Amino acid sequence: MNTIPKRDVILLHGLFGSLSNWSAVIDTFGLEYNVYAPELPLFNRSVRRNSLEQLVFYVEKYIKENQIVNPILIGNSLGGHVALLYALKNPNNFEKLVLAGSSGLFENTLSASFVRVKDYNYIKSKVEEVFETKEVITKELIDDVYSTANNPLKALSLIAIARDAKRQNLKDVLHKINRPVLLVWGKQDHVTPPEVAEEFYQHLPNSRLEYIDNCGHVPMMEQPQVFNKFLTQFLSA
Numbered sequence: 001m002n003t004i005p006k007r008d009v010i011l012l013h014g015l016f017g018s019l020s021n022w023s024a025v026i027d028t029f030g031l032e033y034n035v036y037a038p039e040l041p042l043f044n045r046s047v048r049r050n051s052l053e054q055l056v057f058y059v060e061k062y063i064k065e066n067q068i069v070n071p072i073l074i075g076n077s078l079g080g081h082v083a084l085l086y087a088l089k090n091p092n093n094f095e096k097l098v099l100a101g102s103s104g105l106f107e108n109t110l111s112a113s114f115v116r117v118k119d120y121n122y123i124k125s126k127v128e129e130v131f132e133t134k135e136v137i138t139k140e141l142i143d144d145v146y147s148t149a150n151n152p153l154k155a156l157s158l159i160a161i162a163r164d165a166k167r168q169n170l171k172d173v174l175h176k177i178n179r180p181v182l183l184v185w186g187k188q189d190h191v192t193p194p195e196v197a198e199e200f201y202q203h204l205p206n207s208r209l210e211y212i213d214n215c216g217h218v219p220m221m222e223q224p225q226v227f228n229k230f231l232t233q234f235l236s237a
Contacts (some may be wrong), residue, residue: 005096007235008068014077015158015165016130016145017218024224025126033235036071040082043157051164056085063093066171072235074098076218077107077191081165087177088170097181097185100232101192101217104170105181105199120146125138132216133223174203181207181209182234184227186215208234221229 009029011046012023026035040055058158059082063071072095075083080102087094131137140216148154181204185197194211201209210230212223 006032006034006073006193009035010034010059010063010071010073011035012073012075012079013037013040013077014075014083014161014218015042015078016127016148017076018144021218021221024228025074025198027222028224028228029235033072034068036066036068042081042161051161052082052085052168055082055161056084056089057120058154059086060090069093070095072098073232074100075102076100076220077233078103078165080104081170082169083176084177085168086168086175088180089174091179096179096234097177098184099181099200099232100184100219100227101186101189102183102200103165103192104168104174105190105192106196107192108170109164118150123149129190129205131222132186132214133221136218136221171199171203174200175205177204178206180234180237182230183207183209183218185209185211185221185231186217187211187213188215188218189217191217 011020011025013019019039022037026037029035035175038059043056070093072085073086075081075098080099083097083099084104087097124142127142127145128134128137148158183197183200185194187194197209197229201207212219212226215222
């Protein structure tokens, strides 16, 4: 009996994200798809220069090592930016893109908060600005950002990546991506506001835009059921 091979899905987290951000996606799609969630080497010293280029190279190497063919790339925030750059560089080796609060056009990065790294309450307030659904904010999450901000090597790495992301505005090249793209955006996203989603939608020729209310910059964490509903519809199309 012939079985249809599972399609491959790669989840790419953001600058302050982690693999746990994708828990609801992995739980929902893990049986039907081969789901991969690599940890991007954000704190690798070699990533300081041409940071995004090195992250794309890492994804390319990861795909080759895991023998992944024609993956569906799903990226949040910086992960979306990396997915876009990968798609532009490898137009024939991906099936679809899903972008959630992606950088690549404009973003208010959290790394700007590092000027007051010793102020725990300030860091806490900046983390809270990222999320509209405050229930998903744990002390562990805030402690992790605070720890990163107070680690000079990690902080410098993230600042370098954030600066490289701001330099790489993709507006003029987005039209080259002809594969299907799903944009899922929180209506209350203050990091990459809804007008950023609209601009992506205008410049990506084969895109679809879905908004989620009561949702900030990390929709797969804040509104996982709605996010997964849109993702199911897109992957089934």
